[in-house]
Amino acid sequence: MLEALGLSTVNESVYRAMLTHPALDVAGLAAHLDLDPAQVHAALDVLADLALVRLDDTDGTARAVRPQTGLAALLAKVEADIAVRQQQIEAVRAAIADIAVTHEQHEVVLRLEGIDAVRDRLAELARTATTECLSFSPGGAQPADTLHAEAPLNAAALDRGVRIRNVYQDSFRNDPATLAHARRMATLGSESRTVPTLPMRLIIVDRSIALTPIDPREPRLGALELRSPGLVAGLLALFDQVWQQGSPFGEVPGARAGELTPQERALLQLFADGHTDESAARQLGISARSVQRLMNALTERLQASSRFQAGVEASRRGWI
Missing domain, CATH: 1.10.10.10 (Winged helix-like DNA-binding domain superfamily/Winged helix DNA-binding domain)
Known part of the structure; x- marks a missing residue:
């Protein structure tokens, strides 16, 4: 019911x-x-x-x-969520219309269909970049063909004096190939940091061109190339914020005694936001089994008999 x-x-x-x-x-x-x-x-x-x-x-x-208090408040929240979702749909509809108009009138948004078109465009941008390349790389292990394609392009850009900054998810440290790639780029001057979760895949070149997936859930479908100063400025602000929160590559994300690691804090917050083991795993770029193992360790660390009690204790300690 x-x-x-x-x-x-x-x-x-x-x-x-x-x-x-x-x-x-x-x-x-x-x-x-x-x-x-x-x-x-x-x-x-x-x-x-x-x-x-x-x-x-x-x-x-x-x-x-x-x-009268609990269920009524929950119903009000569901109703409010539906209203917010409807507002979001209307905002997305307006944004789509705006992007379409921009594309038709000013050609500041280009649609790159398929992974090959994206790679060709990235190769071109890597060869013409003059100052800086920024990127978000969500998930843990990065596709081997992607790493193989970008390694020589990044090396050539670094050799020209282009600054390269990458943000990976903490879980990438568990993949030997991605880790080796990051280490190889670091020796050439690339800078990398890690965070527990990333909002999407993103590349920004010379602070004037940004590439985002057409569908964040299926990045191989292609990308949107954005040149609108307003859109790019917003994505730059997002990158700078996430970069400041990241752990520099070479440092294992950790915590002072008695505190949480960034990944543990993110996991507790994801559960507080209503995520399941599976959706939390996708957000963190790890397996559902790893999520369960992390949560079991946290529950034991907090001397709690259930996740509910663990959440209460974590809140009492000011961890979330």
């Missing part, structure tokens, strides 16, 4: 049972509903994420939030 609010049948049954029998603990709820305790723990994690369950400050037990 409440699937539209993000609750499965099991989650809803646990929530209803907590409202009807507030004295039941996890074992009691499992027995009452004929569920495995692990299912109850998982349901509590979901209910906590949806602000339908809170920890009692007096005894640390989980308490169900009154439906």
